[in-house]
Amino acid sequence: MIDILHIILFVFLVAIGIAIIRLRDLFAAVMLAGIFSLLSATLFTVMDAVDVAFTEAAVGAGISTLLMLATLSVTSSEEKPTANRRQALIGLIVVTFTGAALIYGTLDMPSYGDPDAPIHHHMAPRFIEDSPEEIGIPNQVTSVLASYRGYDTWGETTVILAAAIGVMLLFATPVVSRRREEELLAPGEGSG
Amino acid sequence: MFDPGLLNYWIIMILMMTGLYTVIAKGNLIKKIIGLGIFQVSVIMFFVSMGKVRGGTAPIAGEGFEVFSNPVPHVLMLTAIVVAVATLAFALALVVRIKEEYDTIEEDEIRELEAGEEG
Numbered sequence: 523m524i525d526i527l528h529i530i531l532f533v534f535l536v537a538i539g540i541a542i543i544r545l546r547d548l549f550a551a552v553m554l555a556g557i558f559s560l561l562s563a564t565l566f567t568v569m570d571a572v573d574v575a576f577t578e579a580a581v582g583a584g585i586s587t588l589l590m591l592a593t594l595s596v597t598s599s600e601e602k603p604t605a606n607r608r609q610a611l612i613g614l615i616v617v618t619f620t621g622a623a624l625i626y627g628t629l630d631m632p633s634y635g636d637p638d639a640p641i642h643h644h645m646a647p648r649f650i651e652d653s654p655e656e657i658g659i660p661n662q663v664t665s666v667l668a669s670y671r672g673y674d675t676w677g678e679t680t681v682i683l684a685a686a687i688g689v690m691l692l693f694a695t696p697v698v699s700r701r702r703e704e705e706l707l708a709p710g711e712g713s714g
Numbered sequence: 715m716f717d718p719g720l721l722n723y724w725i726i727m728i729l730m731m732t733g734l735y736t737v738i739a740k741g742n743l744i745k746k747i748i749g750l751g752i753f754q755v756s757v758i759m760f761f762v763s764m765g766k767v768r769g770g771t772a773p774i775a776g777e778g779f780e781v782f783s784n785p786v787p788h789v790l791m792l793t794a795i796v797v798a799v800a801t802l803a804f805a806l807a808l809v810v811r812i813k814e815e816y817d818t819i820e821e822d823e824i825r826e827l828e829a830g831e832e833g
Contacts, residue, residue, distance in 0.1 A: 532725045539732035539752055548744050555748045562755050570772045570783035571762045574791050578755070581799050586751065589799075593744065593806040597813045601742040602820045613739030621731040625724055633719020635768035637781075642767060646784040650773060660775040662785040663792070671789055678793045685800035689807040 531565045546601040552590040559583035573663045722763050730756035741821040743809045747802065754798045761787040761794075 538558045545551045559582035566575035632639035653665040667675060733756060736749025765787035773785040809819055816824050 528722065532729075535729055536725070536732065539729055542745075542748055542752070543732065543736050543740070548742070551745065551748055555751055558752065559755065562759060565759065566762055569762050569766045570770060571765065571788045571791070572772045572774075574758065574762055574788050574795070577792055577795050578758070581795055582751075582755065585799055586802055589803055589806050590744070590748070593809055596810055597744065597819050601740075601745055602823075604741050604820075604822070606739075606741065606822070609741070610739045613735045616738055617731045617735045620734060621727055624727045624730070628720055628723040628727070631720065631723065631764075633717055634722040634763060635766050635770075636719070637767050637770075639764075641764055641787075642784050646786055649785055650782050654775040662773040662775065662782070663788045666785050666789045667792060674789070674793050678796055681797050682800045685804045688804050692804075692807045692811050 527568055528565070531561055531568070534561055535565070546603060547599065548594055548601055549591075549599045551601075552587060552594060555590070556583045556587040559586065573661070723760065726756050726760045726763065729759070743812065743819045743821065744806075746821075747805050747809070750805075751798070751802065754794070758791045758794055761791050 535558060538554050538561070542551050542554050542558070545554070559578055563575045563579040563583065566572075566578060632641075649662055649666050649670065653662050653670070654660055657665040657669050659665055730753055733749045733751070733753030736752065737746050740746055740749065765784035767781060767783045770781040770783040771779050773782040773788065775782075812824065813819055816827055818824060818827075
């Protein structure tokens, strides 16, 4: 079953999602995205995922918002008003069909919180019962993250390293703009 | 046929589609990235809600607690959140470079500039 707290949080989340679509002020949209992350962190706490909740609050609401604001400061903070009806219509059609297919896919799923669902009977019982003795720390999420599935974390750090190298390559070398280079080579003709 | 136990998943699907719509219909690159973020958080929410056990508590062993929610989706989603911020940083760096090169972050204006260069 689903309790009233879920409903309230979900209503807020959907309202923020729609507001982000409608708003043209990018600064407001970024702030709303931060609030979206914070509210979803609350929802994760309600769903017993406290580790996910504080990571989402720190990383999703903190660092992501910071990066977005830094980007806004060097680009523009206003979205150009577009009247591209065709793109909006295509989006609406794609979203309707994808959403319908996804909801159809949930119809034979076990209902929310069902203790008999198959997901709770494969690996989880072993982690829940044995990890406090085997690893020696009470938090089972930490045990699984750092020990049983340590390779996942290793892969994650590789992804972060790759992203960091990518960002540094994009910024470190002072690449002369292709457009400006053409202007320098052929003055007066313009680049069209 | 209405099963209230599935309502959670359906609302998450609606949230997911809000993000997807932003990615498809909006021309502004930062708006697209925000939409992608909403999509990612919804997927994470979907996984976490599958791990919930009725009457369970957070998977931390303690005196007097018997029923725990499933820790495995939590672990996988922790990884996903951190990877999401890495990809976000890279996407934003690309946006800054695009701004330097084209002096705009609107998709249609970039297309026009590209078309003008070729013709």
